[in-house]
Amino acid sequence: MPPKRKASAAGLAAPAPARTKRPIPLPTDAASAAPPPSMPPKRRASARAAAKINESTNPQQNEEILDAPDALRASPDSDIDMRITPGQVAKGDESDLSSLSEEPEPQPSPAKKKQRVAPAKQDKAKPQVNGAVQAANATTPKKAPTKASAKADEGMAGDPEAEDAENGEADEEELKQALSRPPPVNSDYLPLPWKGRIGYACLNTYLRFSTPPVFSSRTCRIASIIEHRHPLRDPSQPEHATKNRPDKEKPADVVRGQKYVEEIGLANARDLVKMLRWNERYGIRFMRLSSEMFPFASHDEYGYKLEPFAAEVLAEVGKVVAELGHRVTTHPGQFTQLGSPRKSVIEGAFRDLEYHDEMLSLLELPPQQNRDAVMIMHMGGVFGDKAATLDRFRENYAKLSPSIKARLVLENDDVSWSVHELLPVCEELNIPLVLDYHHHNIIFDKTQIREGTKDIMELYPRISKTWTRKNIKQKMHYSEPTPAAITPMQRRKHSPRVATLPPCAQDMDLMIEAKDKEQAVFELMRNFKLPGFDSFNDVIPHVRNDDNKAYAQQQSRPKKATPKKAKGKKKVKDDEDALSAAEDALEAEAEAAVESKPIPEEEVGMGGPEGRVYWPPGMEDWLRPKKREVTKKEKAPEPDGPKVMTPAIKRTAAAADLAESKGMKLTPAQKRARKAIAEIEAAGHSAAEAEEAAVKLEDADGSVNGAATPAKKKTKAAPAKERKKKEVKAAPTPSTSNEEEDASEPSGLSDEDDAVPVKPAAKATAGARKSGRAGKAKVSYAEPELTE
Numbered sequence: 001m002p003p004k005r006k007a008s009a010a011g012l013a014a015p016a017p018a019r020t021k022r023p024i025p026l027p028t029d030a031a032s033a034a035p036p037p038s039m040p041p042k043r044r045a046s047a048r049a050a051a052k053i054n055e056s057t058n059p060q061q062n063e064e065i066l067d068a069p070d071a072l073r074a075s076p077d078s079d080i081d082m083r084i085t086p087g088q089v090a091k092g093d094e095s096d097l098s099s100l101s102e103e104p105e106p107q108p109s110p111a112k113k114k115q116r117v118a119p120a121k122q123d124k125a126k127p128q129v130n131g132a133v134q135a136a137n138a139t140t141p142k143k144a145p146t147k148a149s150a151k152a153d154e155g156m157a158g159d160p161e162a163e164d165a166e167n168g169e170a171d172e173e174e175l176k177q178a179l180s181r182p183p184p185v186n187s188d189y190l191p192l193p194w195k196g197r198i199g200y201a202c203l204n205t206y207l208r209f210s211t212p213p214v215f216s217s218r219t220c221r222i223a224s225i226i227e228h229r230h231p232l233r234d235p236s237q238p239e240h241a242t243k244n245r246p247d248k249e250k251p252a253d254v255v256r257g258q259k260y261v262e263e264i265g266l267a268n269a270r271d272l273v274k275m276l277r278w279n280e281r282y283g284i285r286f287m288r289l290s291s292e293m294f295p296f297a298s299h300d301e302y303g304y305k306l307e308p309f310a311a312e313v314l315a316e317v318g319k320v321v322a323e324l325g326h327r328v329t330t331h332p333g334q335f336t337q338l339g340s341p342r343k344s345v346i347e348g349a350f351r352d353l354e355y356h357d358e359m360l361s362l363l364e365l366p367p368q369q370n371r372d373a374v375m376i377m378h379m380g381g382v383f384g385d386k387a388a389t390l391d392r393f394r395e396n397y398a399k400l401s402p403s404i405k406a407r408l409v410l411e412n413d414d415v416s417w418s419v420h421e422l423l424p425v426c427e428e429l430n431i432p433l434v435l436d437y438h439h440h441n442i443i444f445d446k447t448q449i450r451e452g453t454k455d456i457m458e459l460y461p462r463i464s465k466t467w468t469r470k471n472i473k474q475k476m477h478y479s480e481p482t483p484a485a486i487t488p489m490q491r492r493k494h495s496p497r498v499a500t501l502p503p504c505a506q507d508m509d510l511m512i513e514a515k516d517k518e519q520a521v522f523e524l525m526r527n528f529k530l531p532g533f534d535s536f537n538d539v540i541p542h543v544r545n546d547d548n549k550a551y552a553q554q555q556s557r558p559k560k561a562t563p564k565k566a567k568g569k570k571k572v573k574d575d576e577d578a579l580s581a582a583e584d585a586l587e588a589e590a591e592a593a594v595e596s597k598p599i600p601e602e603e604v605g606m607g608g609p610e611g612r613v614y615w616p617p618g619m620e621d622w623l624r625p626k627k628r629e630v631t632k633k634e635k636a637p638e639p640d641g642p643k644v645m646t647p648a649i650k651r652t653a654a655a656a657d658l659a660e661s662k663g664m665k666l667t668p669a670q671k672r673a674r675k676a677i678a679e680i681e682a683a684g685h686s687a688a689e690a691e692e693a694a695v696k697l698e699d700a701d702g703s704v705n706g707a708a709t710p711a712k713k714k715t716k717a718a719p720a721k722e723r724k725k726k727e728v729k730a731a732p733t734p735s736t737s738n739e740e741e742d743a744s745e746p747s748g749l750s751d752e753d754d755a756v757p758v759k760p761a762a763k764a765t766a767g768a769r770k771s772g773r774a775g776k777a778k779v780s781y782a783e784p785e786l787t788e
Contacts (some may be wrong), residue, residue, distance in 0.1 A: 056239055056260075057267035058212055063241060064224045065264065068217035068292035105143020170487045177271060177489045184441060184452035187503040194501075194530045196508040197327060199286025200517045204275055205538075206613045209623035211547045211606035214275060216268040216292040220261065222302060229257035247426060253631070261302075262309050267311045274322050278606060281611065284521055285326045286509055291333060291356065298346065298355040306358050318363030327509055328363070330356045330375050337380030339393035343679075346396055353377075357404045360409050372473045376406045378432055379417045379425075386416075390425060406470070409587045411477065414439040414492050420448060436477040437502050439515070442488050455639035475509040478502045497523045497617055522614050536611045541619070542626035545608040548599050645680055649673050 009167035049208045059065040114567035170178075229252035268290070279287060294310070298301045306314070321328055353375065360373045383389055400408070410426055411434040412419045417431070419440055426433040441451050449455035467474040480493040480498045496511060497520040504510060525533040554665045584781050609611040656670035666674075 017741065035173040046250050055715050057264055062239070064220055065218050066220060067215075068219040068290060121765070125666040148218050151262070158432070170490065174487050182450065183642050184449045185454045186623055186777050187457060189503040190499075190501055190528070191504050191506040191508065192528060193506065193507045194528065197284075197286040198510050198512060198521050198524060199288065199532070200283060200512055200514075201288040201329070201331070201522050204278065205517050205519060206607070206623065207271075207275060207278060207618065210544070212604075214271045214278075214605055216271050217292050218264050218268050218277065219292050219295040220264060222296065225257045225296070226252075227257075227303060228260035229253055231256065260303065261295055262304070265297070265306075266310060266313055268293045269310060269317060270378055272317045274326060274605065275319050275600075276317070276326060277602075279326065280324045280516075281606065282518075282535050283524075283525065283530075284518060285324065285509065287326065287328055288511060288720075289328050289359070291330055291352075293359065294355070298348070298351040300351065303351060303355075306362060307356075314359065314362040317366050322366050322369060325369075326522045327369065327475075328360075329373060329511075332375060332377050334378065334380075336377050338377075338396040339380050339383075339389040340386075341383055341392065349396075349401075351747075353400065353404050353408070356762055357401075357407060361403065361409065362659065368471075368473075369405070371471060371712060373407065373735065374409045374410050374432070374472065374475075376403075376411050378411055378413045379422060381599050382416045386421070392431065393425070397431075409434050409472075411436055412439050414442040414488075416443065418443045419456065419463075420445040420458060423459065424467075426466050427462070430466075430469060432470060432474070434473055434475060434477060436476070436479075436513075438481065438494070439477040439744060442491055459504060469780040473509055474505075475500065476504050476512060477511045477513055478504075479513040490754060496520070499527075501528060515552050515622075516617070519615060519617075524615070535765050536607065539615050539622050541622040542624065544614060545610075546599065546604060546606055548604065645677070649676050652678055735748050 018219050038191055047456060056062055057065055059067070150670050202217060203215055226250070227246050230246040230248050230251075231250050232239055232244050232245050233247045239245070255568055272289070275287070279285065294304075294306060297304055299307065332349075332352050335345065336351055336352045337345055340346055340349075356375050360370075360375070363370075363373070365373060379389070379393060381389070396410075397405070409432040413436075419435060423433055425431070437456075440456055441453075444451060444456075449458070464474055478498060478501070480495045482495050485491040485493060492711070494515055496515040498512060498514055501524065502510070512520050512524070522536060524530060652670055652673035656666050656674055659670065729746075
């Protein structure tokens with residue numbers, strides 16, 4: 001395992017304060033311990049080598065490979081955009097994800113955070129303001145409390161670490177102030193014809209959705225590193241999510257776990273080559289490298305140096321950057337602060353700056369491109385006293401190595417530090433200043449300039465001089481807030497794309513910090529006909545013409561159908577063997593197709609011959625395969641009217657009682673029968689009334705309000721002899737079903753019929769309208785009665 005970086009090893013002139021670490025167990029003979037192979041063993045060497053598949057670092061194959069959250073942000077101080085990744089994003093406790101996570105309790109600040117109050121009820125005299133309150137709160141999403149929001153509640157209102165604080169509801173007073181602010185004053189100058197470079201940050205959305213995915217921000221959890229210190233159950237086979245996992249019963253080796261995280265970083269670095277080639281094809285020659293390219297490299301316990309294992313790969317990336325004449329920069333996260341009063345934050349900032357400097361230095365760029373590869377950082381929080389914060393920054397900046405000082409630049413933020421406050425410090429310490437227009441429109445000195453892009457142009461000469469003194473190509477940042485934002489906190493959120501260009505120099509290096517990444521650059525190219533605007537076209541929705549279909553099938557690995565279970569008992573081993581055989585057959589078929597794939601590897605994911613890489617705003621779903629629509633069958637509507645007690649319900653309910661008495665589980669039909677009985681009883685029907693209602697429904701003939709029907713009249717007019725014959729037919733006989741017996745109940749006769757009782761069966765044949773059941777021929781076993 002390479003030696004761990006110390007805070008003062010390369011970046012400090014004076015030693016940093018000592019910190020307590022947990023001891024890391026090392027093997028007794030690390031030098032003699034044979035490290036595991038750099039790549040997992042290959043089951044089919046020829047096929048897999050041709051496809052160049054590395055399953056261990058492919059998120060489609062390995063669910064432990066996550067998307068680093070910072071790469072999904074428009075900038076390190078913005079929120080995460082979940083729309084532009086098909087994979088899992090690293091979430092959870094910061095101690096498991098952030099390289100600068102171990103922080104002591106925050107120091108109390110004299111400035112108290114304004115208490116949020118619920119919006120007041122709408123007043124008729126002030127409908128506009130209160131309407132804006134409701135609109136702003138409706139467009140502001142609520143999030144669960146985080147560490148950052150907890151710190152903000154404890155008084156760290158000016159600390160950018162309280163990033164999630166802007167997601168709370170805005171109070172009425174804050175909205176009044178926001179709505180009453182003077183309108184911005186913007187310049188009408190456009191830097192056309194454009195001669196500079198426009199870039200995006202960290203992630204390419206089109207390549208992230210390609211097959212295989214191409215991105216440089218894979219990460220993992222610390223728990224995965226610890227788990228992979230154990231060898232696989234079968235070291236001769238590649239790792240599998242279920243079949244071949246690390247065996248925790250075998251002894252752990254720190255070198256093996258380190259090798260796991262190093263492979264993730266190398267996969268990220270290798271993908272940079274395709275990203276740079278992709279950018280060159282579509283006229284993009286400026287890109288910000290992901291700070292999370294090498295996971296946990298600046299962690300105090302799990303950190304590591306890059307040179308022992310990544311020097312060769314990064315040098316190859318640097319050759320491509322030099323060949324194409326591109327510019328690459330980095331932007332350490334919001335926890336990298338040199339003005340913080342917390343020792344752990346300062347120590348972490350030193351480690352993080354050393355890591356970024358080493359990564360850029362290993363690119364081995366030509367002198368000018370190496371100078372232009374800067375590291376952008378913010379001043380950080382105010383911690384109750386801006387003057388004291390600036391003094392701490394000066395003190396800690398003096399401890400940095402010359403290499404870090406040569407790359408470090410400061411950027412104005414949207415929480416605490418304006419251009420007017422940072423520019424004197426940059427001039428004093430010879431630090432270039434990055435002007436961020438979006439941040440400037442939120443935090444600026446109202447006593448000297450107005451909001452907008454016009455007045456800030458007066459400071460252009462001073463800002464430009466901070467760059468030319470160090471012979472570094474100047475760069476600026478541009479982004480826009482979301483349309484629904486009103487308050488300063490809401491306006492911090494970046495829009496997916498931008499609508500215009502800022503009034504900068506025509507040859508400026510302009511970083512677009514937008515959520516749609518490279519698509520926001522394409523949008524500007526189209527709107528202003530910038531160089532490269534005719535090199536790309538719209539994607540075909542849900543279709544990729546730059547992927548080998550067999551290759552895509554192998555990478556996506558569709559879920560295999562589980563074989564149906566045979567009747568009776570079956571061993572689990574037989575099921576596993578059947579699934580394994582089916583899986584191997586599909587893999588062999590896919591690999592055979594890969595060997596004859598028509599698209600060369602270097603053209604996969606490049607947009608095809610027509611350059612179909614642009615997706616319109618809001619249409620990020622076009623990058624995914626079309627979802628199969630499954631239409632659910634509509635349930636048949638239940639019949640109107642109250643339910644009645646039928647013999648079938650009674651029998652099923654009786655069976656339910658019997659089953660319950662024996663401790664057996666009720667069937668769905670028995671449960672429905674009980675429910676039907678409960679509904680009947682709730683409706684006020686007794687058992688007898690329900691049976692009588694059932695007979696009436698079957699024998700109804702369309703009469704209204706109880707009027708006599710022709711059938712009843714015919715019954716009354718029938719002679720006594722005919723009634724006598726009907727009594728014979730209605731004698732008790734073995735019935736084909738119990739329902740016929742229940743259906744023979746009398747349905748109510750008039751007073752005239754009381755004199756001569758009529759048997760129930762006589763009514764069914766007396767000429768009344770018959771039901772379908774009554775129309776069937778009945779079998780009677782009664783002996784006919786003889787007459788004289």
